[in-house]
Amino acid sequence: MAGIDVKELMEEEDTQKGKFLTFSMESKMYGIDVRYVTEIIGIQPITEVPELPGYIKGIINLRGKIIPVMDVRLRFKMPFKEYNDRTCIIVIDIDGTCIGLIVDSVTEILSIPEDEIVDPPEVNKTGNNYIKCIGKVGNEMKLILDCYKLLNDREI
Template sequence: MEHTTSEQEIQLVTFRLASEEYGLPITKVQEINRLVPVTKLPQTPNFMEGIINLRGRIIPVIDLRKRFEMVISDHDDDTRIIIVEINGQVVGVTVDAVTEVISLHTANIEPPPATVALDSKYIDGVGKINDRLIILLDIDKILTDQEELTVKKISG
């Protein structure tokens, strides 16, 4: 988690997957785009949607619902591709909807509960804002080393 020492606040881009709200540090997010046609690639992991052409750059796209083994739903007008950096690699991740950008005091972040259904290696913590709980993703741990190599090969 990236902290600013003076304010002890982090900026998060929050988004929905199914009925849950997730957050990513804004420093990991390059841009947010509407869903565009994704070109499927053969022999890639099932959570790999394919690739998009973003202003001349080939960007691999990961479906977070599939990555987290959630129920798959059809994309709609709210579906977004968040362009993020994962360990130096630019990747798009599809989410059900981007909700907002928020500031979260680090004092309101707790470690992930040991009983979470979602593999806790992907989770940095749980943020509390009023009556909301926001699952804070560690985007650098979304891919295994082998999957990162696959993504690097795809994007050249």
């Protein structure tokens, strides 16, 4: 019987540390820790489900697995934008819960050194519930999302 190679698992975890999948919405750049990302797919037919919050667009069938999809623009109270060929669904897994995040477009996977990641400013804590930290990349800033807060809302 083959055992689990703990050293290999730890090395895999280390290679993902400090790596973020970045995407854009409006003119802002956001990031998600790559540890949570399982895949990126194009927009698909979405089946609406009644009585869900407006930002939950419905469900998709991904190779036989039913996954709810959230329009991140609507979650952030941005205006709805028609989906196009750049629109993507980022499928994430948070502690066994899979959900698709609809974003305007995916840009790249970035490595951000730990010393270039800072906490969000304390200006208005209610306005940045979903921002875990800010990654500084050259002169640009990437808003790193807290996937747990994005998903663990009382409404879902």
